[in-house]
Amino acid sequence: MTFLAAIGASVLSLLAGIGRVAIYALQALSHVFRPPFYGREFATALLNIGWLSLPVVGLTAIFTGGALALQIYAGGARFNAEAVVPQIVAIGMVRELGPVLVGLMIAARVTSSIAAEIATMKVTEQIDALVTLSTHPMKYLAVPRVLAGLITVPLLVGIGDVIGIFGGYAVGIGTLGFNPANYIKNTVDFLEPFDIISSLIKGAVFGFLATMMGCYFGVNSGRGAQGVGRATKSSVEAAAVLILAANFLLTGVFFSI
Amino acid sequence: MITLDNVHKSFGSNHVLRGVNLHVPRGSSMVIIGGSGTGKSVALKCVLGLVTPDSGQITVDGKPNDKGDRDAFLARFGMLFQGAALFDSLHVWENVAFRLLRGTLKRPRAEAREIAIEKLRRVGLKPDVADRFPAELSGGMQKRVGLARAIAADPEIIFFDEPTTGLDPIMSGVINDLIREIVVEMGATAMTITHDMSSVRAIADSVAMLHDGVIQWTGPVAEMDASGDPYLRQFITGSADGPIEAVR
Ligand SMILES: Nc1ncnc2c1ncn2[C@@H]1O[C@H](COP(=O)(O)OP(=O)(O)O)[C@@H](O)[C@H]1O
Ligand SMILES: [Mg+2]
Numbered sequence: 001m002t003f004l005a006a007i008g009a010s011v012l013s014l015l016a017g018i019g020r021v022a023i024y025a026l027q028a029l030s031h032v033f034r035p036p037f038y039g040r041e042f043a044t045a046l047l048n049i050g051w052l053s054l055p056v057v058g059l060t061a062i063f064t065g066g067a068l069a070l071q072i073y074a075g076g077a078r079f080n081a082e083a084v085v086p087q088i089v090a091i092g093m094v095r096e097l098g099p100v101l102v103g104l105m106i107a108a109r110v111t112s113s114i115a116a117e118i119a120t121m122k123v124t125e126q127i128d129a130l131v132t133l134s135t136h137p138m139k140y141l142a143v144p145r146v147l148a149g150l151i152t153v154p155l156l157v158g159i160g161d162v163i164g165i166f167g168g169y170a171v172g173i174g175t176l177g178f179n180p181a182n183y184i185k186n187t188v189d190f191l192e193p194f195d196i197i198s199s200l201i202k203g204a205v206f207g208f209l210a211t212m213m214g215c216y217f218g219v220n221s222g223r224g225a226q227g228v229g230r231a232t233k234s235s236v237e238a239a240a241v242l243i244l245a246a247n248f249l250l251t252g253v254f255f256s257i
Numbered sequence: 258m259i260t261l262d263n264v265h266k267s268f269g270s271n272h273v274l275r276g277v278n279l280h281v282p283r284g285s286s287m288v289i290i291g292g293s294g295t296g297k298s299v300a301l302k303c304v305l306g307l308v309t310p311d312s313g314q315i316t317v318d319g320k321p322n323d324k325g326d327r328d329a330f331l332a333r334f335g336m337l338f339q340g341a342a343l344f345d346s347l348h349v350w351e352n353v354a355f356r357l358l359r360g361t362l363k364r365p366r367a368e369a370r371e372i373a374i375e376k377l378r379r380v381g382l383k384p385d386v387a388d389r390f391p392a393e394l395s396g397g398m399q400k401r402v403g404l405a406r407a408i409a410a411d412p413e414i415i416f417f418d419e420p421t422t423g424l425d426p427i428m429s430g431v432i433n434d435l436i437r438e439i440v441v442e443m444g445a446t447a448m449t450i451t452h453d454m455s456s457v458r459a460i461a462d463s464v465a466m467l468h469d470g471v472i473q474w475t476g477p478v479a480e481m482d483a484s485g486d487p488y489l490r491q492f493i494t495g496s497a498d499g500p501i502e503a504v505r
Contacts, residue, residue, distance in 0.1 A: 125342035
């Protein structure tokens with residue numbers, strides 16, 4: 001009985017948590033369209049979340065694309081289908097691995113830094129100070145970051161897709177003996193516009209989730225250094241799990257028909 | 258102008274404020290003293306609405322502090338936090354001029370910067386501090402930047418949470434004079450928390466002592482020494498013997 005009660009209690013607290021996050025997210029979205037707008041903070045967020053994430057996104061994508069080409073070649077060789085490497089690399093990167101791996105790297109890089117920064121501000125009374133200076137913390141801290149995530153992560157995913165395909169191409173040409181012109185032609189002919197659109201939509205959703213989790217756990221941080229540590233850890237966990245769950249749902253919606 | 262009426266606040270089982278009654282008239286300087294951890298900072302945060310009391314009422318100019326236009330309410334206040342609470346991603350001058358760089362008081366950056374440098378000078382900091390980051394300053398310098406930020410927009414009501422803690426005696430004197438000047442010349446209403454009895458004598462019109470969640474004694478600073486209140490006497494003399502336990 002106590003066992004059941006414990007399960008019930010944790011389910012209830014999970015539901016309450018989801019409710020709080022949803023309310024926070026709706027509030028943040030409602031603030032996006034109401035002035036004042038903080039241009040300087042938005043520009044900084046674009047730089048930190050978008051531009052400075054490029055190296056890690058590029059490296060993740062190129063190694064993944066390369067490894068994917070090797071695996072598909074080896075797997076395909078078992079039933080004489082080595083030739084499908086360009087097509088499968090393209091579809092695997094664009095529909096699935098590009099968005100998911102970029103999303104997870106953003107959770108590691110951006111969610112953690114947003115959560116740690118905002119939690120430290122909370123712990124050192126900087127959020128209270130913002131309020132006394134007539135500045136809404138959600139508008140000043142959350143909105144610029146979430147908006148920047150919503151805009152830049154799809155772009156990062158697009159770039160990651162291209163670099164990933166290039167990684168496959170480089171391996172295909174360099175070690176697997178594909179013809180360069182054919183490889184590119186096969187890739188381009190095979191991909192459909194909706195593959196790319198779905199990739200970018202996933203990117204936008206993942207960017208929103210990653211930045212939102214950073215802000216939410218940051219402002220709700222506990223006290224002291226331990227509070228900051230816990231907020232950061234929880235934010236990355238939540239962002240990663242939500243990204244993977246959202247990916248499953250979106251894939252179902254986009255491609256099950 | 259500021260009235261706290263039977264204010265209660267607990268954090269879990271920690272009953273911090275247990276019925277605080279206090280009145281601060283317009284244009285006067287009230288100093289709150291009391292042992293550390295007695296809830297002085299919490300009391301100020303209750304007035305600003307950063308902490309919501311469990312019960313009781315707080316009014317400013319007769320209006321409850323949790324009703325009406327919150328932006329207009331906060332625009333009248335300046336607050337120096339106990340830990341300075343400077344924004345570490347912004348330069349010192351951008352911290353001081355924070356209010357002047359956005360919102361209703363927004364003005365050109367060059368002008369805001371000049372005002373910031375002038376306010377820094379008033380708290381005894383040289384102009385070259387303006388372009389540094391808060392993390393590059395000592396604790397006492399950060400405190401003074403926080404003070405400059407609190408007074409930057411010339412607020413009507415100013416709260417100082419331990420303004421002289423961590424400063425040398427000369428700098429404490431400068432800050433005490435500044436607070437006195439703000440009240441006398443600008444007609445501001447001030448509430449200051451301090452542990453430093455020489456500060457109390459320098460800046461207070463009246464004094465309130467918080468102990469065990471209530472105002473133990475309050476009155477004009479001139480009556481403080483002859484109050485006959487054993488708690489207050491122990492606090493003034495700094496003795497370990499008396500009704501206030503040394504282990505809390
Ligand atoms: N946000 C908070 N959550 C939990 N406890 C708090 C919080 N803020 C203050 N306290 C507790 O309230 C008490 C009074 O704190 P404070 O007002 O900072 O004391 P002081 O009189 O030294 O300024 C302390 O015991 C502190 O631990
Ligand atoms: Mg305090």
